[in-house]
Amino acid sequence: MKLPIRYNIRNVIVRWRSTLATIIGVALVVAVYILIQSLAAGLEKSGRNTGDPRNLMIVRKGSTAESSSQVNRMQLQTIQYLPQIARDADGKPLISADLVVLVSLPRREGAGEANVTMRGISPKGAELRPQVRLVEGRWFTPGKREAVVSTKMAQRFANTEVGGVFKTGGQELRVVGLFDGGDTAFDSEIWMDADEARSLFDRENYSSALVRMTSPEAAAEFVKRLESDKRLPLRVDPEIAYYSEQTRTSKMFQVIGMFLAVSMSIGAFFAAMNTMYASVGARTREIGTLRVLGFRRRTILLSFIVEGAILAGIGGVIGCAVSFALQSLSVALGWQFGTMSFNTFSEVVFQFRITPQLAVQGLIFAVLVGVVGSLFPAIRASRLPVIAALKVV
Amino acid sequence: MSIGTFIIKNALRNKRRATLSILSVAVSLFLLVFLLVTLRELTLPPEDVGAALRVAVRNKISIANLLPAKQLPAIERVPGVEAVTPFTWYGGRYQNEEGMTFAQFAMDARKLRSVFGEAKMSQPEYEAFETIKDSCIIGKVTAEKYKLKIGDRLTLDSTVYPCTLTFRIVGIYAGTTDDRNMLFHQEYLDDACDNAGWVGMWWLRVSTPDDMPRVIAAVNKAFENTSAEVRAESERAFQLSFISMLGNVRVLIGSISSVVVFTLILVSASTMSMAVRERFRELAILKAIGFRRRELFAFILAESFGLAMAGLLLGAGGAWLLFTNGKIFAAICFGITAIIVGSSVMTIVRRHYSSGVTGLLVAALVARIGLWAFQNPTISKMTNGFFITFEVTPKIVGIAAIVAAGLGIISSIAPAFSVARMSVVSGLKTLD
Numbered sequence: 001m002k003l004p005i006r007y008n009i010r011n012v013i014v015r016w017r018s019t020l021a022t023i024i025g026v027a028l029v030v031a032v033y034i035l036i037q038s039l040a041a042g043l044e045k046s047g048r049n050t051g052d053p054r055n056l057m058i059v060r061k062g063s064t065a066e067s068s069s070q071v072n073r074m075q076l077q078t079i080q081y082l083p084q085i086a087r088d089a090d091g092k093p094l095i096s097a098d099l100v101v102l103v104s105l106p107r108r109e110g111a112g113e114a115n116v117t118m119r120g121i122s123p124k125g126a127e128l129r130p131q132v133r134l135v136e137g138r139w140f141t142p143g144k145r146e147a148v149v150s151t152k153m154a155q156r157f158a159n160t161e162v163g164g165v166f167k168t169g170g171q172e173l174r175v176v177g178l179f180d181g182g183d184t185a186f187d188s189e190i191w192m193d194a195d196e197a198r199s200l201f202d203r204e205n206y207s208s209a210l211v212r213m214t215s216p217e218a219a220a221e222f223v224k225r226l227e228s229d230k231r232l233p234l235r236v237d238p239e240i241a242y243y244s245e246q247t248r249t250s251k252m253f254q255v256i257g258m259f260l261a262v263s264m265s266i267g268a269f270f271a272a273m274n275t276m277y278a279s280v281g282a283r284t285r286e287i288g289t290l291r292v293l294g295f296r297r298r299t300i301l302l303s304f305i306v307e308g309a310i311l312a313g314i315g316g317v318i319g320c321a322v323s324f325a326l327q328s329l330s331v332a333l334g335w336q337f338g339t340m341s342f343n344t345f346s347e348v349v350f351q352f353r354i355t356p357q358l359a360v361q362g363l364i365f366a367v368l369v370g371v372v373g374s375l376f377p378a379i380r381a382s383r384l385p386v387i388a389a390l391k392v393v
Numbered sequence: 394m395s396i397g398t399f400i401i402k403n404a405l406r407n408k409r410r411a412t413l414s415i416l417s418v419a420v421s422l423f424l425l426v427f428l429l430v431t432l433r434e435l436t437l438p439p440e441d442v443g444a445a446l447r448v449a450v451r452n453k454i455s456i457a458n459l460l461p462a463k464q465l466p467a468i469e470r471v472p473g474v475e476a477v478t479p480f481t482w483y484g485g486r487y488q489n490e491e492g493m494t495f496a497q498f499a500m501d502a503r504k505l506r507s508v509f510g511e512a513k514m515s516q517p518e519y520e521a522f523e524t525i526k527d528s529c530i531i532g533k534v535t536a537e538k539y540k541l542k543i544g545d546r547l548t549l550d551s552t553v554y555p556c557t558l559t560f561r562i563v564g565i566y567a568g569t570t571d572d573r574n575m576l577f578h579q580e581y582l583d584d585a586c587d588n589a590g591w592v593g594m595w596w597l598r599v600s601t602p603d604d605m606p607r608v609i610a611a612v613n614k615a616f617e618n619t620s621a622e623v624r625a626e627s628e629r630a631f632q633l634s635f636i637s638m639l640g641n642v643r644v645l646i647g648s649i650s651s652v653v654v655f656t657l658i659l660v661s662a663s664t665m666s667m668a669v670r671e672r673f674r675e676l677a678i679l680k681a682i683g684f685r686r687r688e689l690f691a692f693i694l695a696e697s698f699g700l701a702m703a704g705l706l707l708g709a710g711g712a713w714l715l716f717t718n719g720k721i722f723a724a725i726c727f728g729i730t731a732i733i734v735g736s737s738v739m740t741i742v743r744r745h746y747s748s749g750v751t752g753l754l755v756a757a758l759v760a761r762i763g764l765w766a767f768q769n770p771t772i773s774k775m776t777n778g779f780f781i782t783f784e785v786t787p788k789i790v791g792i793a794a795i796v797a798a799g800l801g802i803i804s805s806i807a808p809a810f811s812v813a814r815m816s817v818v819s820g821l822k823t824l825d
Binding site (some may be wrong): 017018020021022024025028032035036039060061062063064067068069075100101103104107111112113114115168169170186201202215233260263264265266268270271273277278281282309337338339342345347376379383 | 409410413414416417420421423424427454455456458484485488493550551554555591618619620621622624633635636637638639640641645649652656659660661662663666667670716747748751
């Protein structure tokens, strides 16, 4: 006969004084695990979100970042009239030659500077990136020293609000609009006119080119055409693939999250073990009584393991709740995090993004701590000799 | 029996609980020390001996923008400047390796000794590096990691320049805080990669530290309103600018971690006070035979304080050993493994199978940690070169000690109060 689960639940509640600390401990382990992993998820999501499935991205072979890539004008000439490229209503090819330059800008709170990705786009550049929407002001006028900034970067860097003027390359740039990148990598960028950027930064070449294909078949043909041309040392990737590969920074967060979770759960594991041992010790007589009533050893073993799992499970649920609460709080208050991306060497902004998967992982983590932590106390409980147990005063 | 033995016997009479309490305190304090050191390393990176005399000059737009090579004579003319070398990031990838490997920079080989004097090599190595155009030198750490030696060839694909270069290793240097970089000739880069006229940065050495502010101002001024304005700064300021780039993630991790450590400590405190709560009846007896409240409080305090200090010794001491001398840490781990294995075998012989097996499992875990520490005896090996030094400073040990002491006191307060308040009769009646 099994012991009812209610018995375990009531036990956990009745001894709240000794179980509370363990529950809090497990809850925190779970919350920290979920939060740090959700930062990695947020970073990855913004990478994976980026790009239009119809677009191809062209960079120099061997370059690992757009800012160190070069596409010269001769190469562009060759590319831009290829028939696979889609055209707009006026018959102009949908291609944007971009210049990507890292500029060092002062932070808003006055705490040092950081590299920011400045992207000079050609007239078709915004049209090719439908994820980006203007939310304030207007787009820059080609040929003028004007820039539009992502709303997220505008919160982080000085003088990047609409009407603000910031200095780079010895020249002043006026911010005329703010855009929303829709949780993509473009949220970490500042845009201006490509040719204006080339003159401002004294660059002859562009960094990359983005092209819209007429169809997936055309895209395959286009890739073949470019790769077979030995005169073009270029690499072509689907735009989405190009950005989703940039995950080096999120790996770092995953490692940190894992390390903290493992070392903290060792601490929580000791605490759970102690609580369960104390619980077994205090209930010696009760266990003896159960045995006399006819409950078997393995029933008692199972029952204690279930109790440990419930104990830690409650902690896990609280931990999940805490992390979700923190996420909503961060959304409500508009918190965002920024760090240097190891791929682009410039600031990326991102938010917590708790996925259901992470929450489930956190819960499993918690229950595991509970089960393992209660295993030995449970074995001890199941092995208590009946007579001795009953004799304990 | 003296009072001291009484306290020790009390603390140890439930050996399992004492061990678990000490271990959970130790884990918390280990984590605390680890996080404090990490934050310290992130905010204060190690400094080279020659740093006080070095100035870094980068493009004002950002470090990723190049500088024209023709700036050299204008910098050399600045009074107080002793030597100038270009310093150009090559961004080479070694054997298709992903992620962090080692950095390579193109420079003026003849200026190595004057600008980066702490990179020590033998005289023939210096001479070979200075004269052979396609030569390179590598740091000792990199040489060991990839088993490279003098005379080897090294081929690197650049992610920055459209070329692949092959170098001859002519020297292996040591003596900087981070002996990992590879240095080669700027001229080789210029010729082989068709890169005439551009360098990544300038590094210069000034005659005296007093010249530093003046030189920095003069270099900045020299290129004002040109197409390539520069930002000259001391090596320290240059390093700190990287830290600013890490952004507020540092603060985030710091705050999450401190909350965590705080809570783990509360958990351990509660476990420790549990031990006292279970002993109510006994304390009531002590009260009945005439011990005062003060004395009972002293007993409880001494016990929990002792447990906390044992945790401190294990946690902070373990962290210190692990970060400074992995080999000794490993040796201690193996010693503990041996002891646990011995006692577990004895337990199994006495037919306490479950505790015996637990012991063996714990022993295996300790041995595994020891093995890992043995294979990665330095912090740069453990973190794959992310941290070069990982110094457990006296201040950090002090913080850990204060936390442990606080933990010992806090965890004795609650039970001490209830003991003080309880009447002897009700104490005697307590069942568990």
